[in-house]
Amino acid sequence: MKLELYFAPGACSFVPHVALEAIQAATGQAFEQKLVKLHKGEHKTPEYLAMNPNGQVPVLVADGKPLTQIVAICEFLDRCFPKASLLPAEPWARTQALSQLAWLNNTVHPTFTRVFRTSEFAESEPAQADVKKTAQARYRRLLERIQDWTATASPYWFGERIAFHDAYAFTLLRWGGIAGIDPKSLPGYLAYMERVMAAPPVAAALERERIKLDTYKTA
Ligand SMILES: N[C@@H](CCC(=O)N[C@@H](CS)C(=O)NCC(=O)O)C(=O)O
Numbered sequence: 550m551k552l553e554l555y556f557a558p559g560a561c562s563f564v565p566h567v568a569l570e571a572i573q574a575a576t577g578q579a580f581e582q583k584l585v586k587l588h589k590g591e592h593k594t595p596e597y598l599a600m601n602p603n604g605q606v607p608v609l610v611a612d613g614k615p616l617t618q619i620v621a622i623c624e625f626l627d628r629c630f631p632k633a634s635l636l637p638a639e640p641w642a643r644t645q646a647l648s649q650l651a652w653l654n655n656t657v658h659p660t661f662t663r664v665f666r667t668s669e670f671a672e673s674e675p676a677q678a679d680v681k682k683t684a685q686a687r688y689r690r691l692l693e694r695i696q697d698w699t700a701t702a703s704p705y706w707f708g709e710r711i712a713f714h715d716a717y718a719f720t721l722l723r724w725g726g727i728a729g730i731d732p733k734s735l736p737g738y739l740a741y742m743e744r745v746m747a748a749p750p751v752a753a754a755l756e757r758e759r760i761k762l763d764t765y766k767t768a
Contacts, residue, residue, distance in 0.1 A: 552609065556758075653695075658721070668678050685729060711748045714752065715745045722738055
């Protein structure tokens with residue numbers, strides 16, 4: 550199968566990026582990396598919008614057919630490459646894992662979007678300040694929930710094999726720094742992340758994207 554991933558450094562496309570690295574290591578299936586420069590608006594060109602009318606990364610192109618939305622991309626990759634064990638295999642555990650992945654994608658992720666792109670959610674400056682403050686507090690509570698969930702991660706979310714969730718957990722904690730949340734204030738989460746970042750598929754994607762967990766800046 551020919552697989553191409555449209556991704557942007559530091560974006561949520563890190564999730565399928567790590568997954569494709571893990572798949573390549575487990576099965577030999579290669580993938581092409583298509584860098585999308587969001588700051589140059591490459592995701593809003595007519596060619597890109599024809600692939601993804603939402604104008605977002607990630608897009609996975611499988612044998613010429615574009616697939617969007619992280620949850621759908623992960624489901625497709627796991628079904629095609631079960632040998633990579635990116636989700637648990639037993640039906641109930643697998644569906645619970647998809648439920649958690651959907652929550653990361655539809656609840657935690659959009660809360661950060663309210664911090665990062667506040668002007669899309671309110672017009673006046675005071676309203677924007679309010680949206681941002683509320684979203685920052687909510688984002689912290691959601692990261693605390695991930696910390697609780699991963700307290701037993703040994704070494705990763707589902708045990709020995711890296712899963713989509715580990716990559717999403719990295720992205721969300723890294724974004725936490727941008728939202729003014731010191732990762733050191735979530736010590737359990739940070740300890741889990743140290744293990745995740747050292748995993749070969751994650752390390753490879755971090756290197757290609759040239760990103761680290763270094764977004765938190767003290768005032
Ligand atoms: N629900 C979408 C979210 C995708 C998303 O939020 N992508 C962001 C990067 S993390 C993006 O491309 N933002 C650029 C834009 O919206 O202009 C998914 O699961 O793929």
